[in-house]
Amino acid sequence: MFEARVAQAEILKKILDSVRELVEQGNLDCSGTGISLQAMDSSHVSLVALLLKSEGFERYRCDRSINLGINMQSLGKIVKTAGNHDAITLSSEDKGDVLGLMFESTEQDKVSNYEIKLMDVDAEQLAIPVAEYSVCVRMPSAEFARITRDLSTIGDSVLISCTKDGVQFSTTGDTGSGSIVLRQSSSVDDEKKAVVIEVQEPISLSFATKFLVQFSKSAALNESVTLNLGDGVPLMVEYPMKEMGYVRFYLAPKLSNESDDEEDGEE
Amino acid sequence: MFEARVAQAEILKKILDSVRELVEQGNLDCSGTGISLQAMDSSHVSLVALLLKSEGFERYRCDRSINLGINMQSLGKIVKTAGNHDAITLSSEDKGDVLGLMFESTEQDKVSNYEIKLMDVDAEQLAIPVAEYSVCVRMPSAEFARITRDLSTIGDSVLISCTKDGVQFSTTGDTGSGSIVLRQSSSVDDEKKAVVIEVQEPISLSFATKFLVQFSKSAALNESVTLNLGDGVPLMVEYPMKEMGYVRFYLAPKLSNESDDEEDGEE
Amino acid sequence: MFEARVAQAEILKKILDSVRELVEQGNLDCSGTGISLQAMDSSHVSLVALLLKSEGFERYRCDRSINLGINMQSLGKIVKTAGNHDAITLSSEDKGDVLGLMFESTEQDKVSNYEIKLMDVDAEQLAIPVAEYSVCVRMPSAEFARITRDLSTIGDSVLISCTKDGVQFSTTGDTGSGSIVLRQSSSVDDEKKAVVIEVQEPISLSFATKFLVQFSKSAALNESVTLNLGDGVPLMVEYPMKEMGYVRFYLAPKLSNESDDEEDGEE
Numbered sequence: 001m002f003e004a005r006v007a008q009a010e011i012l013k014k015i016l017d018s019v020r021e022l023v024e025q026g027n028l029d030c031s032g033t034g035i036s037l038q039a040m041d042s043s044h045v046s047l048v049a050l051l052l053k054s055e056g057f058e059r060y061r062c063d064r065s066i067n068l069g070i071n072m073q074s075l076g077k078i079v080k081t082a083g084n085h086d087a088i089t090l091s092s093e094d095k096g097d098v099l100g101l102m103f104e105s106t107e108q109d110k111v112s113n114y115e116i117k118l119m120d121v122d123a124e125q126l127a128i129p130v131a132e133y134s135v136c137v138r139m140p141s142a143e144f145a146r147i148t149r150d151l152s153t154i155g156d157s158v159l160i161s162c163t164k165d166g167v168q169f170s171t172t173g174d175t176g177s178g179s180i181v182l183r184q185s186s187s188v189d190d191e192k193k194a195v196v197i198e199v200q201e202p203i204s205l206s207f208a209t210k211f212l213v214q215f216s217k218s219a220a221l222n223e224s225v226t227l228n229l230g231d232g233v234p235l236m237v238e239y240p241m242k243e244m245g246y247v248r249f250y251l252a253p254k255l256s257n258e259s260d261d262e263e264d265g266e267e
Numbered sequence: 268m269f270e271a272r273v274a275q276a277e278i279l280k281k282i283l284d285s286v287r288e289l290v291e292q293g294n295l296d297c298s299g300t301g302i303s304l305q306a307m308d309s310s311h312v313s314l315v316a317l318l319l320k321s322e323g324f325e326r327y328r329c330d331r332s333i334n335l336g337i338n339m340q341s342l343g344k345i346v347k348t349a350g351n352h353d354a355i356t357l358s359s360e361d362k363g364d365v366l367g368l369m370f371e372s373t374e375q376d377k378v379s380n381y382e383i384k385l386m387d388v389d390a391e392q393l394a395i396p397v398a399e400y401s402v403c404v405r406m407p408s409a410e411f412a413r414i415t416r417d418l419s420t421i422g423d424s425v426l427i428s429c430t431k432d433g434v435q436f437s438t439t440g441d442t443g444s445g446s447i448v449l450r451q452s453s454s455v456d457d458e459k460k461a462v463v464i465e466v467q468e469p470i471s472l473s474f475a476t477k478f479l480v481q482f483s484k485s486a487a488l489n490e491s492v493t494l495n496l497g498d499g500v501p502l503m504v505e506y507p508m509k510e511m512g513y514v515r516f517y518l519a520p521k522l523s524n525e526s527d528d529e530e531d532g533e534e
Numbered sequence: 535m536f537e538a539r540v541a542q543a544e545i546l547k548k549i550l551d552s553v554r555e556l557v558e559q560g561n562l563d564c565s566g567t568g569i570s571l572q573a574m575d576s577s578h579v580s581l582v583a584l585l586l587k588s589e590g591f592e593r594y595r596c597d598r599s600i601n602l603g604i605n606m607q608s609l610g611k612i613v614k615t616a617g618n619h620d621a622i623t624l625s626s627e628d629k630g631d632v633l634g635l636m637f638e639s640t641e642q643d644k645v646s647n648y649e650i651k652l653m654d655v656d657a658e659q660l661a662i663p664v665a666e667y668s669v670c671v672r673m674p675s676a677e678f679a680r681i682t683r684d685l686s687t688i689g690d691s692v693l694i695s696c697t698k699d700g701v702q703f704s705t706t707g708d709t710g711s712g713s714i715v716l717r718q719s720s721s722v723d724d725e726k727k728a729v730v731i732e733v734q735e736p737i738s739l740s741f742a743t744k745f746l747v748q749f750s751k752s753a754a755l756n757e758s759v760t761l762n763l764g765d766g767v768p769l770m771v772e773y774p775m776k777e778m779g780y781v782r783f784y785l786a787p788k789l790s791n792e793s794d795d796e797e798d799g800e801e
Binding site for chain 2: 071074077081098109112113114116
């Protein structure tokens with residue numbers, strides 16, 4: 001028997017909004033410690049890792065570990081219909097073939113029950129590299145969303161260059177070029193609006209714009225996002241969700257065989 | 268000579284919004300007692316009946332009964348351009364070939380005059396059955412809209428099951444199933460948010476989801492909607508408009524030859 | 535060296551929004567007195583004339599006159615990404631092949647630099663006729679936008695008829711006809727909401743609806759718009775921008791060989 005209840009649907013709605021555009025289907029790995037999901041996007045380029053810790057739920061019970069193969073579109077659509085303040089209970093029988101969802105409305109005498117058919121999802125367990133990052137940038141997630149969207153009108157790849165003074169996002173395309181620099185925040189009135197840069201070693205790596213845009217749509221999860229970069233390892237974009245866990249996105253750098261991308265030494 | 272004036276365009280805008288997606292063209296039957304319209308939707312499955320009583324108008328005059336065959340799209344588009352607080356006067360000469368509309372703006376010195384060409388609309392006068400209903404459910408119209416929209420992502424037909432305790436809307440589709448239960452409101456703080464169920468006899472009938480969705484878009488007409496159900500008669504969904512009259516939608520139940528729909532006895 | 539800085543991006547954003555749907559590409563003529571642009575729309579029917587006076591900028595320097603051939607779509611897209619309160623600096627080297635844009639955010643330590651490639655734009659300098667207008671109508675720009683949009687659902691051309699009492703916009707189409715009359719404002723509480731009509735001689739001219747709709751989308755530039763009409767000369771629609779300059783649109787009348795348009799004498 002698996003059962004997990006959150007008091008407020010809002011957090012689940014945001015999480016599913018954040019992953020369902022990238023991931024068509026995936027396995028929810030439910031165990032005593034929580035629910036996790038790892039999945040490649042449908043083009044098999046980027047990777048999404050989601051962790052929802054058991055402590056983050058109002059009630060959590062998982063008698064033995066199970067894998068729930070789920071169509072993320074269907075799940076997302078259904079969870080979207082919950083009111084933000086509804087309680088949601090997920091459940092599954094040990095040998096069941098459905099995931100049950102119950103929404104309870106606080107405002108009125110309304111109870112909704114949904115069942116989503118489980119499916120077999122090809123489950124190559126992905127070994128996510130435990131990487132050493134040379135640079136960690138924490139910045140407002142809305143700003144990250146805006147920068148990636150703004151640059152996406154110009155070029156297909158974005159070069160992220162980072163020194164201890166600031167981080168630069170730049171791109172080049174047929175019509176011209178663009179580059180945006182954020183400076184390390186000097187005094188921090190509002191922690192959430194701060195740009196904080198930790199640098200072991202300056203770095204300059206290039207990534208496909210469209211995936212950055214996709215990742216950055218998760219801004220609703222947290223006001224801050226961290227970008228973790230290291231030579232030879234994938235970029236890791238993390239949206240922490242307090243006691244609940246996190247959503248992480250991984251994306252390998254582009255090889256710098258395009259002229260635009262060979263400016264690594266410019267810092 | 269026919270002439271009818273409402274002081275506030277808003278009510279006419281809402282009425283036309285509510286019917287013009289279903290009804291392409293129809294006859295406005297104007298008589299001394301008011302204006303009525305009965306029309307099948309363009310797929311000839313559901314029926315719309317509209318009544319605007321003469322008392323609901325600021326000024327009303329109809330020397331002799333006339334039928335105005337109207338393209339509801341054109342009428343809807345034009346009335347939509349009126350300001351919510353404009354006065355609207357409808358008029359037609361006894362042997363005229365146009366419906367005249369005059370909008371007068373209170374805020375400024377602006378007068379708009381429109382003429383819509385009349386057309387011959389095949390006018391089988393539809394005999395709407397005077398039915399005995401076993402169940403009448405009054406509920407918030409926004410809730411009805413939400414439920415039908417939520418279930419429409421799952422299945423093509425919705426089973427409405429009603430006992431004196433509550434009303435259940437359920438559906439089944441390829442990806443799973445869903446069911447939403449509203450309980451009879453126990454104490455009613457706000458009359459408009461109440462769910463009130465009158466039951467002669469429990470009932471369970473199945474309807475095409477898409478028409479329920481269509482009907483429920485009329486939520487702007489009234490904060491409450493009533494669903495009237497009876498064995499062997501069409502569902503009647505009514506949006507009353509105070510002294511003005513009503514908009515009613517009729518829809519025959521689906522025959523329960525689909526497995527999903529044979530659960531009539533489940534209550 | 536050319537360099538021009540505005541303290542608030544908002545005004546540039548509005549200007550580009552107003553012209554970039556009509557004009558695909560054009561030459562920004564930069565001289566000591568300011569920046570001007572004249573261009574036909576892509577169908578070569580209407581004409582846009584834009585003037586940004588040097589006094590309107592926070593800083594302005596133009597050592598010698600240059601022509602910057604620009605794709606207005608690209609420029610518009612990039613300027614749109616600026617925050618409303620960002621400072622924008624435009625710049626170009628004397629023999630450069632790009633237009634530089636720098637956005638400086640006041641709220642945070644963010645600087646964006648863009649470069650747009652210059653292009654050769656066929657630059658027939660258009661001789662805009664210095665016309666004598668018989669009628670000048672000043673009216674709220676939102677009202678002009680609304681009237682043109684409302685009438686566009688009915689007919690392809692709009693007859694503008696003006697006497698000293700009022701201005702009438704009318705159209706006829708397959709489904710019927712419409713006409714909207716605005717009276718000269720008698721007492722003016724709010725100057726910006728006034729309809730002020732100056733008439734040397736009553737006039738009645740017909741114009742293609744779609745261009746009027748297009749022009750009227752510039753309502754963000756000013757709460758008032760003026761329509762200037764004269765026999766035998768193009769309509770001139772002007773949105774003044776205080777000390778900054780103006781955006782003007784020119785459109786030749788339709789010849790009145792359609793029955794709808796031969797009602798010139800109706801006043």
